[in-house]
Amino acid sequence: MTYIKPAFRHPDLQPNAIGFHKKDYEGAISTLCAGCGHDSISSAIVQACFDLAIEPHKIAKISGIGCSSKTPTYYLGQSHGFNSVHGRMPSVATGAYLANRNLKYIGVSGDGDTASIGMGQFVHAIRRNLNVVYIVMNNGCYGLTKGQDSATADEGSISKKGQANPFEAIDLASLAMELGATFVGRSFSGDKTQLIPLIKAALSHPGFAFLDVISPCVTFNNNKGSTKSYDYTREHIEATGTMDFVPFEQEITVDYPEGSSKSIAMHDGSIIELSKLANGWDPQDRMASFMKIQEARIKGQILTGLLYIDPETKDLHQMLNTTEKSLNQLEANVLSPGLKSLVDINNEYR
Amino acid sequence: MNNYVNDFVVRFANVNGTGSASANNMFAKSIFRMGIPVAPKNIFPSNIQGLPTWYEVRVSEKGYLGRREGIDVMVAVNPQSFARDVADVKPGGYLIYDSTKPLHQELRNDITFIGVPMTALCLEHYSVPRLQQLFKNIVYVGALSKLLDIEVSVFEEIFAEQFAGKEKLIAPNMQALNLGRDYIAEHYNFPLKFRLERRDLVKDAILIDGNTACGIGAVYGGATVAAWYPITPSTSLMDGFDKYAAKLRIDAETGKRNYAIVQMEDELASMGVVIGAGWNGARAFTATSGPGVSLMSEFIGLSYFAEVPAVLVDVQRGGPSTGMPTRTQQSDLISAAYASHGDTKHILLFPSTPKECFDMMAMSFDLAEQLQTLVIVMTDLDLGMNDHMSPPFEWDDQKAYQRGKVLNAQQIEEAIDWGRYKDVDGDGIPYRTLPGTHPSKGAYFTRGTSRDEYAKYTEEGAPYVRNMDRLLKKWETAKSYVPRPEIVRFEQDASEGLIYFGTTAWAAKECTDRMEMEGVLLNAMRIKAFPFNQEVSDYIHAHDIIYVVEQNRDAQLKTLLVNELSIDPNKLISILNYDGFPITADKIGNLIHQLKPSAVTDTAFK
Numbered sequence: 021m022t023y024i025k026p027a028f029r030h031p032d033l034q035p036n037a038i039g040f041h042k043k044d045y046e047g048a049i050s051t052l053c054a055g056c057g058h059d060s061i062s063s064a065i066v067q068a069c070f071d072l073a074i075e076p077h078k079i080a081k082i083s084g085i086g087c088s089s090k091t092p093t094y095y096l097g098q099s100h101g102f103n104s105v106h107g108r109m110p111s112v113a114t115g116a117y118l119a120n121r122n123l124k125y126i127g128v129s130g131d132g133d134t135a136s137i138g139m140g141q142f143v144h145a146i147r148r149n150l151n152v153v154y155i156v157m158n159n160g161c162y163g164l165t166k167g168q169d170s171a172t173a174d175e176g177s178i179s180k181k182g183q184a185n186p187f188e189a190i191d192l193a194s195l196a197m198e199l200g201a202t203f204v205g206r207s208f209s210g211d212k213t214q215l216i217p218l219i220k221a222a223l224s225h226p227g228f229a230f231l232d233v234i235s236p237c238v239t240f241n242n243n244k245g246s247t248k249s250y251d252y253t254r255e256h257i258e259a260t261g262t263m264d265f266v267p268f269e270q271e272i273t274v275d276y277p278e279g280s281s282k283s284i285a286m287h288d289g290s291i292i293e294l295s296k297l298a299n300g301w302d303p304q305d306r307m308a309s310f311m312k313i314q315e316a317r318i319k320g321q322i323l324t325g326l327l328y329i330d331p332e333t334k335d336l337h338q339m340l341n342t343t344e345k346s347l348n349q350l351e352a353n354v355l356s357p358g359l360k361s362l363v364d365i366n367n368e369y370r
Numbered sequence: 371m372n373n374y375v376n377d378f379v380v381r382f383a384n385v386n387g388t389g390s391a392s393a394n395n396m397f398a399k400s401i402f403r404m405g406i407p408v409a410p411k412n413i414f415p416s417n418i419q420g421l422p423t424w425y426e427v428r429v430s431e432k433g434y435l436g437r438r439e440g441i442d443v444m445v446a447v448n449p450q451s452f453a454r455d456v457a458d459v460k461p462g463g464y465l466i467y468d469s470t471k472p473l474h475q476e477l478r479n480d481i482t483f484i485g486v487p488m489t490a491l492c493l494e495h496y497s498v499p500r501l502q503q504l505f506k507n508i509v510y511v512g513a514l515s516k517l518l519d520i521e522v523s524v525f526e527e528i529f530a531e532q533f534a535g536k537e538k539l540i541a542p543n544m545q546a547l548n549l550g551r552d553y554i555a556e557h558y559n560f561p562l563k564f565r566l567e568r569r570d571l572v573k574d575a576i577l578i579d580g581n582t583a584c585g586i587g588a589v590y591g592g593a594t595v596a597a598w599y600p601i602t603p604s605t606s607l608m609d610g611f612d613k614y615a616a617k618l619r620i621d622a623e624t625g626k627r628n629y630a631i632v633q634m635e636d637e638l639a640s641m642g643v644v645i646g647a648g649w650n651g652a653r654a655f656t657a658t659s660g661p662g663v664s665l666m667s668e669f670i671g672l673s674y675f676a677e678v679p680a681v682l683v684d685v686q687r688g689g690p691s692t693g694m695p696t697r698t699q700q701s702d703l704i705s706a707a708y709a710s711h712g713d714t715k716h717i718l719l720f721p722s723t724p725k726e727c728f729d730m731m732a733m734s735f736d737l738a739e740q741l742q743t744l745v746i747v748m749t750d751l752d753l754g755m756n757d758h759m760s761p762p763f764e765w766d767d768q769k770a771y772q773r774g775k776v777l778n779a780q781q782i783e784e785a786i787d788w789g790r791y792k793d794v795d796g797d798g799i800p801y802r803t804l805p806g807t808h809p810s811k812g813a814y815f816t817r818g819t820s821r822d823e824y825a826k827y828t829e830e831g832a833p834y835v836r837n838m839d840r841l842l843k844k845w846e847t848a849k850s851y852v853p854r855p856e857i858v859r860f861e862q863d864a865s866e867g868l869i870y871f872g873t874t875a876w877a878a879k880e881c882t883d884r885m886e887m888e889g890v891l892l893n894a895m896r897i898k899a900f901p902f903n904q905e906v907s908d909y910i911h912a913h914d915i916i917y918v919v920e921q922n923r924d925a926q927l928k929t930l931l932v933n934e935l936s937i938d939p940n941k942l943i944s945i946l947n948y949d950g951f952p953i954t955a956d957k958i959g960n961l962i963h964q965l966k967p968s969a970v971t972d973t974a975f976k
Contacts, residue, residue: 100805115646348651
């Protein structure tokens with residue numbers, strides 16, 4: 021366990037396209053348990069933001085309460101962050117996004133934070149197509165309170181105390197699709213090659229982008245019999261294909277055999293390149309994807325990758341027809357209608 | 371012989387959902403248009419259709435706009451409540467009823483019954499069933515207008531305004547009105563002893579409900595983000611904001627909105643949105659009632675501790691629990707003032723009139739941003755949902771919004787050793803930064819957990835205590851920011867005084883006027899905000915006895931006064947009204963008479 025974050029960076033490390041170094045996207049040293057899946061997700065977020073060359077201050081990170089919700093301290097140290105209250109990250113993110121539509125928002129939550137106390141807010145944020153990347157660091161248990169089962173724990177999964185969970189699990193990815201989310205992905209904290217492009221694609225998606233990331237709890241839910249352990253996840257993971265994310269300024273160089281690959285053009289000009297797609301998989305076919313997720317679930321497989329995407333989507337601000345300028349930038353001359361209008365209002369009530 | 375000119379109460383007893391509300395409103399407006407002070411009150415059920423509903427109009431030449439007990443003229447068109455309505459009329463009063471069917475209840479002989487065949491007249495003159503129903507309401511307004519001597523030209527004027535663009539509706543409405551007027555002219559003596567005479571007492575006043583006034587205040591106060599969840603009696607506040615924002619906040623070039631309103635999934639989420647937007651530099655608010663405040667409590671604590679500007683309107687209704695959702699009370703004071711777990715205190719504003727709803731709503735955004743905390747505007751159902759005669763709204767185009775201590779990019783660049791929670795100025799208010807301002811400096815982590823001056827998480831006792839003490843210092847600063855009380859009456863010789871707030875103002879004024887006529891010296895102060903400023907403390911110390919008038923059971927304002935100002939509780943005598951109806955001058959006077967410790971006077975309210 022390290023208590024001091026080394027300041028040394030290799031002198032040959034190159035800055036990204038806008039001149040920021042990787043360290044500009046890093047945060048404070050993690051205080052989570054050594055080997056926690058969440059730390060891998062944090063570093064994937066760092067890598068994705070660095071690669072996409074987003075100015076750090078143009079990102080805001082928001083979370084709820086729990087181990088996962090602590091992670092925003094450990095990435096993007098030059099971005100504003102808000103660790104709000106348990107299960108309420110979606111509403112705080114909604115307010116933040118309404119106030120300033122010209123930032124990128126990364127909302128981080130856990131399976132307790134989202135699938136139990138925050139279920140109502142999660143569901144409604146999807147309905148409103150809030151333009152955030154919503155990452156659930158999913159470990160099937162309540163870590164900070166010492167390992168109680170969460171609502172995403174699979175039925176029959178054995179806890180550290182040796183008890184089998186009697187309840188049906190909530191599958192957040194299926195739920196998000198059912199509710200009409202236009203970007204749904206699932207990944208594993210131990211699979212950076214898949215997770216980083218997924219996060220990049222999610223950041224480019226102009227609406228609610230949901231990522232369910234299996235992130236084993238090394239301390240309370242990594243035992244034999246747990247279906248959210250590292251071993252179990254590795255054994256049962258089933259990728260829908262491999263994925264690459266190509267920012268708009270880059271050229272596509274790889275050729276994949278026809279039928280097994282697909283390019284999806286994003287609204288901002290970037291492209292998602294999918295290859296080695298599982299037989300007949302089309303992440304733009306909502307019904308088919310939904311069916312396949314359910315089939316995999318029955319077989320005990322953890323289906324990962326980009327599960328569904330509709331790049332043409334209308335987000336909350338578009339639905340509300342709000343001005344392109346951020347609301348928090350509007351000045352009094354725009355906000356106050358002035359005395360003349362008030363005289364008319366008074367006359368309406370005489 | 372008593373003079374009842376411009377001084378009486380009319381009550382309409384209707385069935386909910388029959389379109390009576392607009393006819394009743396028109397009746398109130400016609401009196402207002404004759405230059406006479408008027409106070410309408412809607413007494414409605416928590417129901418959409420079918421249950422009894424009442425509308426009460428007090429006419430007062432002297433300008434007393436509080437409720438008054440006793441009905442002088444009853445318009446009883448609801449068979450369901452008829453017996454009770456007959457019983458409610460004061461001896462010597464009148465009851466107007468639909469005489470299409472003969473009365474079969476046992477009648478009183480100390481009131482006068484006036485039968486108007488409203489249904490028969492409508493069936494005779496209109497063929498569409500819906501119109502037969504709607505015009506019945508206009509017929510009784512017509513009959514009443516003849517009985518009370520309301521000028522017919524006033525209605526012509528009101529119809530012309532109401533149906534501008536739909537002019538063909540004017541004639542049938544006037545016809546219905548005249549059906550009522552003519553029937554009275556042919557069958558009864560008119561006017562009654564209760565009658566109206568044109569005056570010029572209204573001047574430039576407006577007649578508007580407090581919720582709409584708050585909504586307009588939010589537009590003028592620069593609110594750009596509004597989140598809400600429907601709850602009686604606050605719903606029409608957001609409707610008011612919506613209506614005027616849609617009119618006055620549209621970008622001329624693009625047609626896009628310079629505001630956002632979102633109906634959330636619950637009150638918790640509404641407060642979450644307000645806090646998220648406030649954190650990100652937008653002026654944001656929500657409106658709710660007591661149950662909503664309970665649900666928002668966790669977020670309210672976050673606003674306090676993380677120091678995020680937020681505005682909340684609590685349109686109070688009868689509690690506890692679901693309580694009396696369509697009745698008025700001032701019973702959320704303590705739950706609002708100290709909402710949320712741990713040591714918390716919140717700024718409360720207490721408007722009394724629609725003008726103050728407008729002013730305090732606009733002001734609340736300045737206060738929230740200057741003090742970086744939650745401001746709760748405490749209105750109630752009576753103020754929020756009833757039309758009140760009010761001074762007109764005013765606005766100074768030169769006045770700038772007070773956005774508080776927010777560092778811009780250049781200030782962040784130049785700041786030396788900036789810390790989000792450092793008390794640089796000694797007033798307890800730190801400097802904040804907004805996301806997206808500076809590429810490499812000024813970012814910090816906002817949290818509801820304890821932290822040091824640099825916003826870094828800590829579980830150490832010393833920085834926690836420093837922070838809590840700074841918040842207390844900020845609270846002291848707030849006392850000089852919030853509105854001072856109105857000293858309504860202050861005679862050096864008076865040893866007793868009233869304290870009241872919000873919608874108690876009119877009844878209290880009527881009460882003290884009457885006492886003055888009886889030669890009783892009683893001072894009066896209206897509190898406008900919490901925390902209490904020095905003036906509140908000085909006023910209490912200047913008297914031997916203080917009557918604290920409030921509309922709740924547990925003397926919540928008294929509790930706050932005792933707790934915050936260390937006042938001897940024995941010095942404060944509570945005058946309480948909590949039956950869900952607005953407090954009356956009679957009630958205040960009678961209770962003072964009963965509860966006063968010394969023989970001050972006995973005559974005023976015998």
